[in-house]
Amino acid sequence: MTNAIPHPPRPGRSYKSRLFGLGACWRWIALLAMQPLAAAESMRALRQQVAERPRPLIFNNDGNEPVYLMKVPTAEELLRHRTTKLAGSHVGTIFYCTWGSGVGLFTHNTKVAEVFDTKEGYFSTNLTRDLLDAGIDPLNVMIEFGRKHRIEVFWSMRMNDVHDSNTNYVWGPLTFKSNRFKLRHPEYLFGTAEHPPKIGGWSGVDYGQAGVRDYVFRIIEEVCQNYAVDGIELDFNRYPVLFKSNAMGRQATNADRAGMTDLLRRVRVAADAAGANRGRPILITARVPDSVEYCRAIGLDLEHWLRNDLLDMMTIGGYFQLNPWEYSVALARKYGVKVYSSIDDARIRRLPANRAMRNSVLSRRGQAMNLWAAGVDGIYMFNAFDPNDPLWRELGDPKLLATLDKDYFASVRGRGYAAVTWYPNAKFQNVAFLNPDAPLPLRAGRKTTVSFYVGDDFTQAPIIPKTVLRLQFKNLPDESTSRFVGIELNGTLLPEGQLDQKLTSWLDLDKWIEFEVSPTLLKQGENIVSVILNPTGPTTAQWIDLLLTVRFPSAQK
CATH class of the missing domain: 3.20.20.80 (Glycosidases)
Known part of the structure; x- marks a missing residue:
């Protein structure tokens, strides 16, 4: 059946008849207006399906x-x-x-x-x-x-x-x-x-x-x-x-x-x-x-x-x-x-x-x-x-x-x-931006905190990896770092770290200190590392970088 737009009412038709004819006309115009809307909804549904x-x-x-x-x-x-x-x-x-x-x-x-x-x-x-x-x-x-x-x-x-x-x-x-x-x-x-x-x-x-x-x-x-x-x-x-x-x-x-x-x-x-x-x-x-x-x-x-x-x-x-x-x-x-x-x-x-x-x-x-x-x-x-x-x-x-x-x-x-x-x-940044281009100054007696994220859920890992936290500092003396800084991971004070000979460049003052940490100290999602510079620490010390390495046994590469 073919739908057609009704003709305008002929002269001599009653008011009621003309009103009915006008109403039918408007209903059809409304139907025509709805067809693009229906088409748009159909296309939207198709888009949503393909987007999945x-x-x-x-x-x-x-x-x-x-x-x-x-x-x-x-x-x-x-x-x-x-x-x-x-x-x-x-x-x-x-x-x-x-x-x-x-x-x-x-x-x-x-x-x-x-x-x-x-x-x-x-x-x-x-x-x-x-x-x-x-x-x-x-x-x-x-x-x-x-x-x-x-x-x-x-x-x-x-x-x-x-x-x-x-x-x-x-x-x-x-x-x-x-x-x-x-x-x-x-x-x-x-x-x-x-x-x-x-x-x-x-x-x-x-x-x-x-x-x-x-x-x-x-x-x-x-x-x-x-x-x-x-x-x-x-x-x-x-x-x-x-x-x-x-x-x-x-x-x-x-x-x-x-x-x-x-x-x-x-x-x-x-x-x-x-x-x-x-x-x-x-x-x-x-x-x-x-x-x-x-x-x-x-x-x-x-x-x-x-x-x-x-x-x-x-x-x-x-x-x-x-x-x-x-x-x-x-x-x-x-x-x-x-x-x-x-x-x-x-x-x-x-x-x-x-x-x-x-x-x-x-x-x-x-x-x-x-x-x-x-x-x-x-x-x-x-x-x-x-x-x-x-x-x-x-x-x-x-x-x-x-x-x-x-x-x-x-x-x-x-x-x-x-x-x-x-x-x-x-002013829009709500995540850590610690990196060599933006080091953080360390203040004597104060705690400096940085968050980092870990996607692994080590509580569900079938094989437990070796996890090493490495922190890079500038202007720390060559002596034992425990004299100058304390390191906390998620609120746990870490034992003294070791100088990472492989990552540290002896041509400058940027030192990598490594801490082997238990995966049980690490959470899936946000983790917090805090550095506390001792009152005797150097006033020019800077925190440059943070790296966590996750290494599985040799068969898992």
């Missing part, structure tokens, strides 16, 4: 293969560098960024933005145009690989990448000169190389301007319409300076937040429309700092997005951590979305050996174990591209991780770049 898919590991690929790595323009060569060997690993989802080093430059076949196909200078081996001319689109290659191996593929957009701000490297100016959008619209940028902003890269675009938001929307809409992606990632952590208000050193305004929320709403509508047309939803996820308050300060109304169904998933983390991971898990559960936490490379500047330990396999196992214990839905790996790395077959299984050696630090990343480059985050 397990994603033990998410592989974020920055898409550099066509620009830097490939030798010949073939799909096999594109996949060989980072992707082929992921088949059969714990990776359930690939987030593929098609370059994006500067808003508007991509390696997929865009008509809205620009294809990054320059072969000038440093980019002489760029094969992007060769691939597209051969009918090989990098994004489609990833999608086809995903379908073959039952791996999801999201397209990832770096919302304000400013690698093109870097005038110290040749690729910065070369990238910027390729970006016609930025060249045509200097009024959209935070500044110039000669007159940079107070915070962030000068080439960043100002999302406070409608022209920027419209351009970015059309880029995302084009991908939704032209590519069979499973989802779209909006990577706000690359980089988290999005508005000129922030670039000038001020908090984002209500207007800034409203503008970005409107962009998210438009993206949701476009993604749902494209999903309806193909009969399969497109999920929306965002990579954001792990603090609702800090997000608001930089123009992201995260909780509003979650409350109003603008996100299906979120990834937290980046180059700094502001809250215990449980904070973000509770936030996600409150609004029924999935939450993933990223493991990023540590970029502390001082003491390269400490940085290397933080970026080791052992450290990443420890970070992953903490995340699983906190209740995340999966692990997101950023700037980790080696498909031969054992991590791709370890980190997605917490039961396996529980049997493996690992390292735990009080703080892997410290305050990160936000301490000096992005909007300041110190």
Whole structure:
């Protein structure tokens, strides 16, 4: 039966008849209005169903293969560098960024933005145009690989990448000169190389301007319409300076937040429309700092997005951590979305050996174990591209991780770049940030306390590991440390520690003191270490770092 909108009442009909006809008309108009609502609810239900898919590991690929790595323009060569060997690993989802080093430059076949196909200078081996001319689109290659191996593929957009701000490297100016959008619209940028902003890269675009938001929307809409992606990632952590208000050193305004929320709403509508047309939803996820308050300060109304169904998933983390991971898990559960936490490379500047330990396999196992214990839905790996790395077959299984050696630090990343480059985050930080870039001064007669987290539950461990707590100090004399400091772990005074000859560098005054501790002293979750400097201790003493090593018998590696 075909429904038709009733005609207006004919002249001469009774008032009652005309009223009935008008009522029927309005009822039908209301029915028509409800159909989009019903469709939206149906799409929402489909999104929620697809969002439940397990994603033990998410592989974020920055898409550099066509620009830097490939030798010949073939799909096999594109996949060989980072992707082929992921088949059969714990990776359930690939987030593929098609370059994006500067808003508007991509390696997929865009008509809205620009294809990054320059072969000038440093980019002489760029094969992007060769691939597209051969009918090989990098994004489609990833999608086809995903379908073959039952791996999801999201397209990832770096919302304000400013690698093109870097005038110290040749690729910065070369990238910027390729970006016609930025060249045509200097009024959209935070500044110039000669007159940079107070915070962030000068080439960043100002999302406070409608022209920027419209351009970015059309880029995302084009991908939704032209590519069979499973989802779209909006990577706000690359980089988290999005508005000129922030670039000038001020908090984002209500207007800034409203503008970005409107962009998210438009993206949701476009993604749902494209999903309806193909009969399969497109999920929306965002990579954001792990603090609702800090997000608001930089123009992201995260909780509003979650409350109003603008996100299906979120990834937290980046180059700094502001809250215990449980904070973000509770936030996600409150609004029924999935939450993933990223493991990023540590970029502390001082003491390269400490940085290397933080970026080791052992450290990443420890970070992953903490995340699983906190209740995340999966692990997101950023700037980790080696498909031969054992991590791709370890980190997605917490039961396996529980049997493996690992390292735990009080703080892997410290305050990160936000301490000096992005909007300041110190007042939003609710976790320890002890690291060589931010040592803690020790005061005579006072207790200095730092917390660290342990994901292992040693009460349930079938094999008991050896656990060693190592603390690094500066300006402690060579004599016995017990003369100068007392160490407590979870309220228990530890016996005198020993100088760790392997970790301590005799070229400076940074000493590692080790304490073999019983696993029974360690709790799953937060642990507290206190250092008490004796009244006779040196007034210049500093606490630099904290490391807990977990080592199982040799068969368990």
